[in-house]
Each structure stands twice: as C-alpha cells, then as structure tokens.
Amino acid sequence: MTESAAEPRPPADERLIVTSPVKRLLTRPDIGALVGAVAVFLFFSWFARDVNWIGDPAIAAGWADQAAQYGIVAVPVALLMIGGEFDLSAGVMIGSSGLLLGYLTTHAHMNVWPAIAIVLLFGVAVGVLNGVTVIKTRLPSFIVTLATFFVLQGVNAAGTLKLTGTTAIQDIDSAHGYNSAHAIFASELTRWAFPAKVLWWIGLTIVGAWLLAKARFGNWIYGAGGDPTSSRNVGVPVARTKLLLFVMTSGTAALMGTIEAIELRSMQSKEGIGLEFIFIICAVVGGCLLTGGYGSVIGTAFGAAMLGMVQLGIIDAQWDSNWTYTFQGAILFAAVILNTLIRSRAQRVR
Amino acid sequence: MTEQPHLLETQDITKYYGNIVALRGVSMHVDPGEVTCILGDNGAGKSSLIKILSGVQQHDGGHVLVDGEEVRFNSPRDARSRGIATVYQDLAMVPLMSIWRNFFLGAEPMKKRGPLRFFDAGLARATVRKELAAMGIDVRDPDQPVGTLSGGERQSVAIARAVHFGARVLILDEPTSALGVKQAGVVLRYIVQARDRGVAVIFITHNPHHAYPVGNRFVILNRGECLGTFDKKEIDRQELVRMMAGGSELAELEHELEGIVPPG
Numbered sequence: 001m002t003e004s005a006a007e008p009r010p011p012a013d014e015r016l017i018v019t020s021p022v023k024r025l026l027t028r029p030d031i032g033a034l035v036g037a038v039a040v041f042l043f044f045s046w047f048a049r050d051v052n053w054i055g056d057p058a059i060a061a062g063w064a065d066q067a068a069q070y071g072i073v074a075v076p077v078a079l080l081m082i083g084g085e086f087d088l089s090a091g092v093m094i095g096s097s098g099l100l101l102g103y104l105t106t107h108a109h110m111n112v113w114p115a116i117a118i119v120l121l122f123g124v125a126v127g128v129l130n131g132v133t134v135i136k137t138r139l140p141s142f143i144v145t146l147a148t149f150f151v152l153q154g155v156n157a158a159g160t161l162k163l164t165g166t167t168a169i170q171d172i173d174s175a176h177g178y179n180s181a182h183a184i185f186a187s188e189l190t191r192w193a194f195p196a197k198v199l200w201w202i203g204l205t206i207v208g209a210w211l212l213a214k215a216r217f218g219n220w221i222y223g224a225g226g227d228p229t230s231s232r233n234v235g236v237p238v239a240r241t242k243l244l245l246f247v248m249t250s251g252t253a254a255l256m257g258t259i260e261a262i263e264l265r266s267m268q269s270k271e272g273i274g275l276e277f278i279f280i281i282c283a284v285v286g287g288c289l290l291t292g293g294y295g296s297v298i299g300t301a302f303g304a305a306m307l308g309m310v311q312l313g314i315i316d317a318q319w320d321s322n323w324t325y326t327f328q329g330a331i332l333f334a335a336v337i338l339n340t341l342i343r344s345r346a347q348r349v350r
Numbered sequence: 351m352t353e354q355p356h357l358l359e360t361q362d363i364t365k366y367y368g369n370i371v372a373l374r375g376v377s378m379h380v381d382p383g384e385v386t387c388i389l390g391d392n393g394a395g396k397s398s399l400i401k402i403l404s405g406v407q408q409h410d411g412g413h414v415l416v417d418g419e420e421v422r423f424n425s426p427r428d429a430r431s432r433g434i435a436t437v438y439q440d441l442a443m444v445p446l447m448s449i450w451r452n453f454f455l456g457a458e459p460m461k462k463r464g465p466l467r468f469f470d471a472g473l474a475r476a477t478v479r480k481e482l483a484a485m486g487i488d489v490r491d492p493d494q495p496v497g498t499l500s501g502g503e504r505q506s507v508a509i510a511r512a513v514h515f516g517a518r519v520l521i522l523d524e525p526t527s528a529l530g531v532k533q534a535g536v537v538l539r540y541i542v543q544a545r546d547r548g549v550a551v552i553f554i555t556h557n558p559h560h561a562y563p564v565g566n567r568f569v570i571l572n573r574g575e576c577l578g579t580f581d582k583k584e585i586d587r588q589e590l591v592r593m594m595a596g597g598s599e600l601a602e603l604e605h606e607l608e609g610i611v612p613p614g
Contacts (some may be wrong), residue, residue: 216458223455226444233406233438235427235456252597293446343446 029287031300032338036285037302037309044313051316057192059316064194066287068201070275071301072256074282075208076249078300081283082212083242084225084292085141087130087249089148090279094272097123097257098154099160102169102267105178111175116256116258123254124247126152131246135239141246153273160269170278171264186263197259201304206254221245226293278307281328285335289343306331355418357381357550358403358434358519359388364411365398372398374413376576378569380519380550385541387561388554389594391569396554399571400523403552405429433518437508437525445497447491450474452496453481453511481514482507485540491499502533509540513549521552526560538564558590570594 008056045054053059060173073090080087097119102116130148159166172178187196212218220241223231228238253272261267285303310327314320356379365373373395380386390396401407402414405423413420416432421427426436443452454474462572463469478492487506496504505525512520522541526534541564545551555561561568568576570593577593585593 202452212469214471216460216467217471219451219455219458222447222451224442226446230438230444231455233404233436235430293444 001216010025015206028296029294029339030296030302031340032304032335032342033285033287033302034295034298036308036334039286040306040313040331044309044317046072046315046317050318053313053316057190059303059312061190061198062316063305063308063312064198065308066246067257067305068195068197069225070278070307071201071304072259072280073249073253073275074203074279074286074300074304075204075297076245076252077279077287078222078288078295078297079208080245081288081290082292082295083221083245084228085134085242085245086145086158086280087246088142088276089130089143089152090253091272091274092149092152092156093126093250093253093277094157094257094275095125095267095270096126096272097254098168098261098267099156099257099269101258102172103163104167105172105175107163110175110196112175112181112262115175116181119258120254123251123257125250126179126254127247127250128243129308131243134246135242137183147277148232149282153215154269157269157288164217167270168266168268170266172261172267178262181262185259195263197263199258200255202232205297205301206301212297217241217244222293224228224292281332281335282307284332284339287339287342289339294343302333323345355415357417358552359415359418360399360403360412361415362412363399363402363409363414365395365402365407366410370505371574373402373409374401374574375576376569377412378572378576378579380552380567382518382548382550383600384566385545385551385553386567386569387565388569388571389556389558389561389590391594393573394556394571395536395574396556396571397523398574400436400521403429403434403519404522405434406455430515434521435512435515435519436521436523437505437512437515438523442613443496443504443508446555447496448493449499449507450478451490453507453514454480457515466553469511469601470605477514481510485510485543500533501529502536505529506540508536509544512561513544514549517549519550519552521554523554524553525553526557534560556594558594562590563588 006076051059073094076085077090100122101112101115101119104110104118105112126148130141130145133139133144137144141196157167160169163169173182185196188194189196189199210260219240222233223236224238224241232238240256257267257272260271283300284290285294285306286299288300291336307328308330311324314324314327358380359568361377362375363377364371364375376395378386378388378397388396388399389574398407401577402409402423405428408422408424414422416434422434423432435489444455447455450471451474454469459470459473459477460472461468475492479489482489485506487503487510496507499507509520509522509525525537525541529537538560541551541553545564553561553565566582568582568590570580580590
C-alpha cells in the first residue's frame with residue numbers, strides 16, 4: 001500500500017500494449033505454415049473423399065513420399081535462405097548426383113557404397129565451388145548458382161546421351177552392394193509402404209531445426225543473413241558460415257540423388273530440374289524471407305508436406321494434374337503475403 | 351622515471367585510401383576509468399581512426415600500443431581478444447534477431463550434453479536480463495527482436511554487451527548522433543556507468559555538448575589532422591565548441607542540451 005517500493009523501477013512505458021498469447025504465437029514464422037498445411041489437408045479430405053483421403057494410410061504414404069522428395073533438400077535450402085543466399089542448382093544436383101552414381105555403378109562397375117561416397121564428395125565439391133564463387137566475387141548467389149544449374153543441366157543431358165545413347169542410365173540395381181544400399185535408402189516401411197526417405201526427411205528436419213535453434217552455428221546463420229556486416233564486426237565468421245551452408249545444400253542434394261537412383265533403379269537425365277523452385281517455395285512457406293535473417297526449418301517441413309499433398313491430392317481428386325502449378329503459385333503468393341505481415345509484426349507489434 | 355604505459359595509445363597514425371590522406375600523424379591515448387572524446391566534423395578522419403583501433407582496417411604509418419606494447423590488429427576478432435570492443439553507430443545489432451541472440455552473437459555461451467554442444471539459451475536469457483538491469487535498462491522480454499527497441503535502447507544494449515564481455519577499452523562510434531535529446535542523455539549516462547566500472551572509453555562524436563560533460567580528455571580532428579589534445583581542466587565548453595567548428599550556430603544548440611546530463 002505504501003508508495004516506497006523496495007527498488008526503484010523505471011516507469012512502465014505507457015505506450016506499451018499488453019499482447020495476448022495468441023498474437024505472440026502469430027509472430028512465429030512456422031505457425032502460418034502449419035495452418036496452411038492443415039487447410040490443404042482439409043481441402044483434399046473433401047475433394048478427394050472418394051479415395052478416403054483421411055482414413056487410408058496408403059494415401060498418406062503417397063503424399064508423404066512426395067513431401068519427402070521436396071522436404072529433404074528444402075531443409076538446407078531454408079537454412080541457406082536464412083543465411084541470406086539462394087541455391088538454384090539444388091534441383092539439377094539431384095540429377096547430376098544420381099547420374100554419377102549410375103555411371104560409377106553400371107559403367108565403372110564400382111560397388112554401390114564407395115560410389116555413394118564419391119557422389120557425396122561430388123556434392124561437397126559443387127557446394128564449395130558455389131560458395132567460394134559467391135564469397136570471392138560478391139556476385140548475388142542467385143546468378144552464380146543459376147550458372148551452375150545450366151552448366152550441370154548440359155552435362156547431365158549430353159553426358160547421359162554419350163554414355164548410353166538414351167536419356168537415362170538404367171540397371172543400377174545390378175551393381176554390387178545394391179541390396180544393402182536399398183535397405184538404407186529405399187526400403188518400404190509398414191504395410192502401407194511408406195518409403196524410407198520419409199524417415200530421412202523427418203530426421204534431417206530435426207537436425208536442421210536443432211542446428212538453427214540450439215547450435216552456435218544457428219546463431220551465426222541468423223546473423224550472417226540478417227546483417228552480415230555487423231555480424232562480422234562482432235566476430236561471426238560470415239564467409240565460413242555461408243560456405244558451409246552451400247556445402248550442406250549441394251551435399252544434401254547429392255544424398256537425395258543417391259536415394260532416388262537407388263529407389264528408381266535408373267536415373268533420367270532431366271531428373272531434379274524444376275525442383276530448385278519447389279525447395280524455395282517450401283522455405284518461403286516456412287517463413288524464410290527472401291532477404292535472409294528469418295525463417296523456420298519446421299515451417300519448411302510443413303511447406304513440403306503442403307506441396308506433397310497438393311501434388312497427390314489433385315491426382316486423387318481426379319483433376320487435371322497441370323493445376324498443380326497453379327496451386328503451387330497460389331501457395332507461394334499467399335506465403336509471401338503472410339510472411340510480410342508476420343515480419344512487420346515481429347518488428348513492431350509488442 | 352618509468353611511467354605507467356597507457357592502456358591504449360596511438361602515435362602518429364597515418365592512413366591513406368589511394369591518394370587520399372585520411373589520417374596524418376594522429377596521436378591519442380586512453381586509460382582505465384577515463385573517457386577520451388574524439389571530436390571532429392564529417393570527413394575529419396574519425397571513422398578511419400576507429401576502423402584502425404577496432405581492427406577493421408590497418409594503419410599505413412605510426413604505432414598502436416596496448417599496455418605499452420606495439421600491436422597491429424588484423425581483424426575485429428584480433429582487437430576484441432585484446433579487450434577492445436567497438437559499438438558501431440548503426441551496425442551494432444541484427445534487427446530481426448532477439449535481444450539475447452544479438453547479445454551473444456559471435457560469443458555464444460556453450461553447454462555440453464553428451465557429444466553435443468548447445469548454445470546455452472537459458473543462460474543467455476538470464477545474463478541479458480541481469481546485465482541490462484545492472485545498467486538500469488528494463489528489458490520487457492529478451493526474446494523481443496532488437497528491431498522493436500528504440501535507438502537509445504539499442505545503443506545501451508550494445509554498451510552493456512561490450513562491458514559484459516570484459517571490454518577494457520570501449521570505442522563508441524557516434525552513439526548519440528542519431529538520437530533525440532532525451533535518448534542521447536540516456537546513452538551518455540551509460541557511458542559514465544561504463545567509465546565508473548573502470549572501462550577506458552573512446553567516445554567519437556561531432557557534438558561537443560555531448561562530449562564535454564562526460565569527457566576527461568578531448569582530441570580534436572580536422573581533415574585528418576590532430577588540432578590538439580586537451581585535458582578537461584585546460585579547456586572550457588565554449589572553447590571546445592569554438593575549436594571544433596568556430597560554431598556560431600552551434601551555440602544555439604547549447605541551450606537545448608543544457609542540463610540533460612549531470613556533470614560526470
């Protein structure tokens with residue numbers, strides 16, 4: 001009741017409004033993605049009700065397969081975007097890596113496991129090339145990786161044709177060690193045939209989210225993307241952080257190429273092309289800003305789930321599958337609008 | 351007669367950018383518990399001097415001494431490891447990151463659990479709250495993005511951060527220039543607090559009215575050259591203002607700012 005408080009506190013700012021927990025939740029970048037994924041799920045539970053969209057686990061296995069296809073590489077792409085850079089070569093790298101694995105096993109007659117090691121090293125090498133070029137030339141990564149994309153696209157098509165006379169490398173399953181590799185990368189789980197890559201997707205998402213939230217490296221990613229100059233000034237190794245992000249992206253694309261080559265037993269020379277934009281859509285749905293410094297790996301996983309459901313839902317609803325692109329575009333647009341709102345909220349409303 | 355070496359000292363520092371002379375023979379020093387003010391108008395060479403002292407750039411001539419020992423900083427990390435922390439004018443913080451992430455950016459406290467090494471977020475949050483409270487700053491929420499703080503609050507957080515990390519020398523690059531009168535007063539108070547905790551402060555400003563109340567020593571730069579170094583007892587405020595800009599119009603400002611800062 002007395003006026004004399006034990007410790008003098010600065011007067012509360014009368015301009016501060018008390019924010020409700022709901023409003024604070026809305027400043028989190030991954031909430032929008034979760035809401036969107038639920039909305040798309042409900043949407044197709046109505047329009048694809050004939051195939052029992054909600055009740056049949058085999059249907060879920062179908063869209064989860066597609067979501068994993070997008071979500072695995074989307075994890076490092078999201079981290080890279082939060083770190084302030086793009087990688088447009090992430091899609092074509094899946095094809096390059098798968099084709100390299102195909103070449104090493106069917107033409108160079110290597111065992112699958114050392115071939116996989118070489119493919120992953122190839123992924124690291126391309127990441128180093130992208131990263132070093134971006135850091136040394138200070139060119140936008142958008143342009144540098146676009147160049148990598150086109151170079152690899154040409155190599156994939158011309159190389160495959162020269163090697164096989166066709167547009168694909170076949171019979172990867174004839175290689176030594178294929179069965180054990182198949183068990184790790186492409187086995188079917190449960191009686192509804194969830195592909196192993198769904199586990200890879202979930203695992204990588206957990207690792208990525210952990211890195212971003214709990215590791216020192218995560219803090220550096222936010223800093224490098226949010227404000228590289230001040231981050232450098234306080235001692236963050238910005239160049240090393242970005243280089244590592246490029247390596248993670250290309251390396252994960254190489255892993256994805258391995259998974260696909262083992263799963264499909266063959267590799268098309270056009271594989272992966274176009275996916276680079278899908279990865280970016282996933283990351284944007286996950287709250288990643290094009291300007292860097294903000295975003296969520298969990299949200300990106302919701303984005304991948306959303307796009308996977310769209311891909312399969314349109315087929316299950318028996319619509320023309322060309323509408324998929326329109327849906328993807330609409331989702332991207334909605335996500336960007338939402339991100340802008342969330343960011344201004346994060347910066348102002350409290 | 352051996353004299354105690356200064357904590358940080360420059361002797362005849364020279365810096366060129368191509369054929370432009372940015373600094374010519376600038377000498378200054380600072381000791382623990384003191385504030386040395388570097389005064390000068392735009393283009394006087396203040397920024398070049400800070401960049402050399404903070405390791406962002408290297409000097410072309412002259413000497414930099416820490417505790418009497420000649421040093422050359424090749425990177426900001428280098429300078430920091432010598433206990434020299436710099437708070438930049440507008441580059442102190444990443445706006446989209448929370449206060450606690452910003453506070454520990456580049457110097458994250460780690461916690462071990464099994465083979466994994468965590469960024470200890472709990473410790474970071476608690477430390478931020480404690481350190482800011484010690485400087486009289488009431489953080490509503492350490493998770494708040496720095497972009498939501500006012501300019502003065504941001505500077506204060508940056509100063510608290512530097513002091514927390516054991517800065518022996520704190521270089522402040524125009525900390526008050528973008529601020530309103532009241533906010534500038536808040537920042538000046540934190541400068542005095544840092545000084546009283548035994549930190550050597552180098553306060554760069556173009557505003558003699560901000561410098562005079564807190565400074566022990568004034569170094570006046572003009573077009574890359576040192577116009578003179580004065581102890582507080584050798585110079586009064588009017589003289590300082592005149593030295594700096596011959597300022598007739600600046601005299602008007604004086605009234606505006608009078609009395610916002612108690613004499614340090």
